[in-house]
Amino acid sequence: MSSSHYLLRKFAFALxxxxxxxxxxxxxxxxxxxxPVRAVIGRNVKISAEVQQSLxxxxxxxxxxxxxxxxxxxxxxxSGNLGVSWSLRRPVAEILWSKLWNTILLIGLGQILSIVFGxxxxxxxxxxxxxxxxxxxxxxxxxxxxxxxxxLGIILLAAGxxxxxxxxxxxxxxxxxxxxxHTVLPDLAAHLVLPTLTLTILYLGEYMLxxxxxxxxxxxxxxxxxxxxxxxxxxxxxxxHALKNAMLPIVxxxxxxxxxxxxxxxxxxTVFSYDGLGKLFQTALTKQDYPLLQGAFLLLAVSVILANxxxxxxxxxxxxxxxxx
Amino acid sequence: METWQRLKRNLSELWQxxxxxxxxxxxxxxxxxxxxxxxxxxxxxxxxxxxxxRDANGRGLTFAPPSVHPPLxxxxxxxxxxxxxxxxxxxxxxxxxxxxFIAMFVGSFLGxxxxxxxxxxxxxxxxxxDVLLVIPDLPLMLVLVATIRQMQLKISPLTVLxxxxxxxYWTSTARLVxxxxxxxxxxxxxxxARAIGAxxxxxxxxxxxxxxxxxxxxxxxxxxxxxxxxxxxxxFLGLGDPTKPSWGTMLxxxxxxxxxxxxxxxxxxxPGLAIVWVSLGCVLLGNVLEEMLNPRLSGxxxxxxxxxxxxxxxx
Numbered sequence: 001m002s003s004s005h006y007l008l009r010k011f012a013f014a015l016x017x018x019x020x021x022x023x024x025x026x027x028x029x030x031x032x033x034x035x036p037v038r039a040v041i042g043r044n045v046k047i048s049a050e051v052q053q054s055l056x057x058x059x060x061x062x063x064x065x066x067x068x069x070x071x072x073x074x075x076x077x078x079s080g081n082l083g084v085s086w087s088l089r090r091p092v093a094e095i096l097w098s099k100l101w102n103t104i105l106l107i108g109l110g111q112i113l114s115i116v117f118g119x120x121x122x123x124x125x126x127x128x129x130x131x132x133x134x135x136x137x138x139x140x141x142x143x144x145x146x147x148x149x150x151x152l153g154i155i156l157l158a159a160g161x162x163x164x165x166x167x168x169x170x171x172x173x174x175x176x177x178x179x180x181x182h183t184v185l186p187d188l189a190a191h192l193v194l195p196t197l198t199l200t201i202l203y204l205g206e207y208m209l210x211x212x213x214x215x216x217x218x219x220x221x222x223x224x225x226x227x228x229x230x231x232x233x234x235x236x237x238x239x240x241h242a243l244k245n246a247m248l249p250i251v252x253x254x255x256x257x258x259x260x261x262x263x264x265x266x267x268x269x270t271v272f273s274y275d276g277l278g279k280l281f282q283t284a285l286t287k288q289d290y291p292l293l294q295g296a297f298l299l300l301a302v303s304v305i306l307a308n309x310x311x312x313x314x315x316x317x318x319x320x321x322x323x324x325x
Numbered sequence: 326m327e328t329w330q331r332l333k334r335n336l337s338e339l340w341q342x343x344x345x346x347x348x349x350x351x352x353x354x355x356x357x358x359x360x361x362x363x364x365x366x367x368x369x370x371x372x373x374x375x376x377x378x379r380d381a382n383g384r385g386l387t388f389a390p391p392s393v394h395p396p397l398x399x400x401x402x403x404x405x406x407x408x409x410x411x412x413x414x415x416x417x418x419x420x421x422x423x424x425x426f427i428a429m430f431v432g433s434f435l436g437x438x439x440x441x442x443x444x445x446x447x448x449x450x451x452x453x454x455d456v457l458l459v460i461p462d463l464p465l466m467l468v469l470v471a472t473i474r475q476m477q478l479k480i481s482p483l484t485v486l487x488x489x490x491x492x493x494y495w496t497s498t499a500r501l502v503x504x505x506x507x508x509x510x511x512x513x514x515x516x517x518a519r520a521i522g523a524x525x526x527x528x529x530x531x532x533x534x535x536x537x538x539x540x541x542x543x544x545x546x547x548x549x550x551x552x553x554x555x556x557x558x559x560x561f562l563g564l565g566d567p568t569k570p571s572w573g574t575m576l577x578x579x580x581x582x583x584x585x586x587x588x589x590x591x592x593x594x595x596p597g598l599a600i601v602w603v604s605l606g607c608v609l610l611g612n613v614l615e616e617m618l619n620p621r622l623s624g625x626x627x628x629x630x631x632x633x634x635x636x637x638x639x640x
Contacts, residue, residue, distance in 0.1 A: 017456050024465075028472045146605035148554055150561050151576060151597035158585045158593070168586070263463035267558060271580070281464065285471055286563055293471060297464045304461045 007313060014309040021301040025294050026073055030065060032290065082295035087287040092295035096277065100299075102171060103269070103276035107261055109192065110199025111254065118204045119250065122211025126246075127238065129216060137212065141205030149264050153198045153271035160194045167191045169273035195272045199264055203257070210253050214246040221245075248319055255311030258304045332535045339539065342617060349613030355606025356546075359599070363414035372408040374570065379403070388589045398591040401582040409575055410595050416571035418603070420486050421553035427491025428552065429545040432498025437537070439499065440506025441529060447503070454496040462493060463558070470564050482566040490555050498544050502537055509536050543614035550607030557600045572596035 063069055076082075082092035125137035160166040167173065171191050176184040218224065219242055227237045262278075269278030277296060284292035343349050362369065372378065377385045378399055385403030389395065397407040439447040466489050473485050480488075509515065510533065518528050559565065560573025567574065579585075579593040 013455065017459055020456055021460060025468075028468060032472065032475055142608065143601070143605065146550065146554075146601050146608055148557050148561070148573075148576075148597060148600050150558065150580075151593075151600065154576065154580060154585065154593055154597070158590065161585075162588070259459065259461035262461045263558075266463055266467075267561070270562065281467065282562055285467055288471065288475065290471075290475075293468055297468045300464045301460055305459050308459045 003316060006316060010309050010312045014305050017305050018302055025298055026070055029294055083291035085289055085292040087289040092291050096295055096299050099275065099277045099280050103265055103278060106195055106274060106276060107265055109196045110203060113200040114203035115207055118207025119211050122208040123215055126212040126215035137208055141209050144202060144205035149202055150267040150271050152201060153268050156194050156198050157271060166194055171275050195268050195274055198268050202264060207250060210249050214249050215242060218242045218246040251318060252311050252315050255307045258307045262300050262304060339617060346613050348609050352606045352609030355602055356610060359414060359603045362411050363418045366411040366415060369411045370408040372405040374404060374409040374412045377403040378405055388587050391591045397595055400592050406591055406595060409570060410599060413570055413572045413575055416569045417553060417556060420483055420556040421549055423487045424490035424552040425545055425549040428494040428548050429498055429541060432495035433502050433541050436499040436502025437506055437529060437533060440503040441510055441533060454499055457496050466493060483569060486556055486559055490552050494548060494551060498548060501544055502541060505537050505540055506533055509533055539618045543611055543618050546607050546614060547611035550604040554604050572599050
């Protein structure tokens, strides 16, 4: 199969999946009980029957659900109009956009740290296979996997705030909100320590395991034997020959894990009252703010789907063996 | 019933080698002890989880630290934490096990159909699992559960959780069973059965099922740990049943009612430890069983270690 054909297929699959997500979103919104006009303007707004009727026509709610209403909704979503939040009374897209960067900051930091530590520890564990270090690394990842994200967050929150005097939540102390960013960096960093640490511990185990098996496999390849025969030092073999190839699986795992990362963000932002998309999702859930909930779901799902597509494409570019299979 | 006798013999051989595996035995011990606690709950505590414990003056004991009585202290409302913990095992394990079994049935059924019949059905099912794999599962479940609740159907919150978890987590089982069936159906005894005129139902029941069943069991144990973790997460986010608190619901209460700022570690540590206890038990047990039963894993270390990650991505 040619590589352009392969890319095209990946692209088509991503589009199909996004379409399915949109369909799920649309259907779920329609099965909610009550007047759909209420679903658009909020439940507690008093309006006269005439206004209600004109809104009904304006939103196309007098037309059949399929295809008219569906197409209309699709057109709205495509133009970035995700409706108005019931609880916050602002456009959903605007709210999502304002929280997006906080979440990217948190997830980004957690991912970078866990990749760096995971790769280094996995490398050591695979290199010193069947030693105490290796066993400790495997045990750690097993326990990390069996631990609920939010519970680890709760423990670190309790321990960090009691013994280390770290902030118990939020993203900035109240007195620092609204000040220029460079003046509040230490405060921001103090708020980021615990949530980042929780994320790092959780993702670390996974990268470590992947790196470990990858390096173990790479070290059994013939070209490593050749390198040994050439008389290269262990360090040179590891650094110059093994690492580059062993890193390959990490690239895909990063993107494939984005769905898992999104779950982590929802739990961790809830525990640390961190003002991002995950906390927003949880708030929308408890306030039963459907436009917000659906908008957040759409944004998260589409980002994860696109990231998966990019990972596939990147992997094809990095590893020529994929194309032929 | 020669095939079933073979299965029985396989199982007893399995137990012989399982007995020598320390990790597997630890896992089994963790799971069985949790099950025992859930079943014996009324005999393990004199209190009901919703019963308020009062001091000599008749006032409710709020956030009382652990002592001889009550053994694990009380929560913000004066309820016994130990009683909540042992009764919580019932909710947590019921949701986890039932959801896990639904996932197992759906996954095995679809996996066998896809693997055995192939063609468009196989294609469709595999694309469907591809799609489910890339849609972020927690947001999807939250939106689903929230919508179902809003519809005010006469379904209990725990049933909603069981159905949503069970009907979303069958994909890894389906893929595993499918690939196994693909290799079994090419074997000679299947071809022979077909040659003497055996029908599809007969071949699946007598030849395919006994071969894939052990693998399904191992996979189910792994799915159980995922289901229990997911239930705890959804309950923590407030989607549990407040009248039948599970361990996740307890953590939701502890977090919302300031157990952390009150220093009431006895309220938020035990439920989390219980969740780790069971999910770790299932992972240890499931990994050992799968290693022993999945012929594809033997010999190839990479798959052996990457296995847990296939499930890991779905926490």
